[in-house]
Structure formats: structure tokens, C-alpha cells
Amino acid sequence: MSPNVAHGSHEDVSSLLSFTTVLQYECDEGYVLVGEAKITCRNSRWSSLAPRCKALCLKPEIGNGNLSVDKDLYVKPENVTVQCDSGYGVVGSQSITCSENGTWYPEVPKCEWEVHQGCEQVLAGSKFMQCLSRPEDMKTALQVYKLSLEIKRLQQERD
Structure with missing residues (x-):
């Protein structure tokens, strides 16, 4: 009895004149072979356990x-x-x-x-600076703050 494998198949590749059965295993797409790809049966005993086909994740x-x-x-x-x-x-x-x-x-x-607690709606001042966890964000934060002041000024002019 030849050992089957889930998610794969096997083929008998024994030579015609040999008393040894040789099975070659292959896995379905998306699965990888773990174990021996070829196993042999001699004197009613398999050389090793059938391999397994294990799922692959990207x-x-x-x-x-x-x-x-x-x-x-x-x-x-x-x-x-x-x-x-x-x-x-x-x-x-x-x-x-x-x-x-x-x-x-x-x-x-x-x-x-991650928005630090208490920083959800902070717009200005030293508290805003405390809310930044990375020094490289400081320059961007100051630019955003400057823009927010500019927008506020333009809105007041428009009104």
C-alpha cells in the first residue's frame, strides 16, 4: 500500500526489473515538500515516512x-x-x-x-511639542503650525 500525501501526489518511478518500489512525491501549487521526495519499499518496508506537503504563506x-x-x-x-x-x-x-x-x-x-493622550486637538504652544515622539517631526510640526496660522489669518481677512 503506497502512502498518500495531502495536497500532493506521487508517481511510481520503479525500474521494471527491480524488486524495489520507488515513489516520487510532488506537492500541489502553494505547498512545499517536507521530507524525502523519493521513498523506496524493500522487503515490505518503506525507507522512510512519506513526505508532507505544507502550506506556504507569502x-x-x-x-x-x-x-x-x-x-x-x-x-x-x-x-x-x-x-x-x-x-x-x-x-x-x-x-x-x-x-x-x-x-x-x-x-x-x-x-x-499613535496619538498620545491629550494631544488629539492640540494646535499650538509647548504642549504641542511635548506630543511629538520623534525629533524629525519637529520641523514638520512647525511648518503645519505656521500653515494653520496662515489659514486662520486668511479666513479672518475673508470674513
């Missing part, structure tokens, strides 16, 4: 963040942790696993800019 796209293990392809049941850049927070599950059907479970999270 590298998840994470904007403003990165992965604990960085590869192009992952194999079920590989697990990765999402780490967001400074100032960004994980929205969703930080830990995701490659599942049977080649998708990530739970859903791939997002890294979103």
Missing part, C-alpha cells in the same frame, strides 16, 4: 513596521511577530501564524501612528 506587507523573521515565504505553522516603528502601534494581533490554507491567522495587523 511575506505579509507591514507599513511602518517589520517582522521578527524576515523571509519571502513562510511554511505552516510558522509564527512571526510584528514590530512597529517608533511612534507607531500595532492594531490587531502582534503575533500571526501561517495556516493550512496559506493565509495568515489571525489577520495581518497594521502599524498606525
Whole structure:
């Protein structure tokens, strides 16, 4: 009895004059072979267990963040942790696993800019500067503030 494999197939590649059965395994698209691709049966015993076909997951796209293990392809049941850049927070599950059907479970999270408490509607002054977690944001913040003053001035002129 030849060992079958889920998500794959095998073919008998034995030579006609041999008393040994040789099976060659291949996986369906989206799956990768784990184990020996060829197994032989001699004296009613298989040389090794049949290989397995494991689901492949594509590298998840994470904007403003990165992965604990960085590869192009992952194999079920590989697990990765999402780490967001400074100032960004994980929205969703930080830990995701490659599942049977080649998708990530739970859903791939997002890294979103964190608004610090009390900074939601801060428009001016020293408090605004305290709300910035990255020094490089200071220049942009000052430009935005300058623009907001300019817009306010133009609106007052119009009224």
C-alpha cells in the first residue's frame, strides 16, 4: 500500500526489473515538500515516512513596521511577530501564524501612528511639542503650525 500525501501526489518511478518500489512525491501549487521526495519499499518496508506537503504563506506587507523573521515565504505553522516603528502601534494581533490554507491567522495587523493622550486637538504652544515622539517631526510640526496660522489669518481677512 503506497502512502498518500495531502495536497500532493506521487508517481511510481520503479525500474521494471527491480524488486524495489520507488515513489516520487510532488506537492500541489502553494505547498512545499517536507521530507524525502523519493521513498523506496524493500522487503515490505518503506525507507522512510512519506513526505508532507505544507502550506506556504507569502511575506505579509507591514507599513511602518517589520517582522521578527524576515523571509519571502513562510511554511505552516510558522509564527512571526510584528514590530512597529517608533511612534507607531500595532492594531490587531502582534503575533500571526501561517495556516493550512496559506493565509495568515489571525489577520495581518497594521502599524498606525499613535496619538498620545491629550494631544488629539492640540494646535499650538509647548504642549504641542511635548506630543511629538520623534525629533524629525519637529520641523514638520512647525511648518503645519505656521500653515494653520496662515489659514486662520486668511479666513479672518475673508470674513
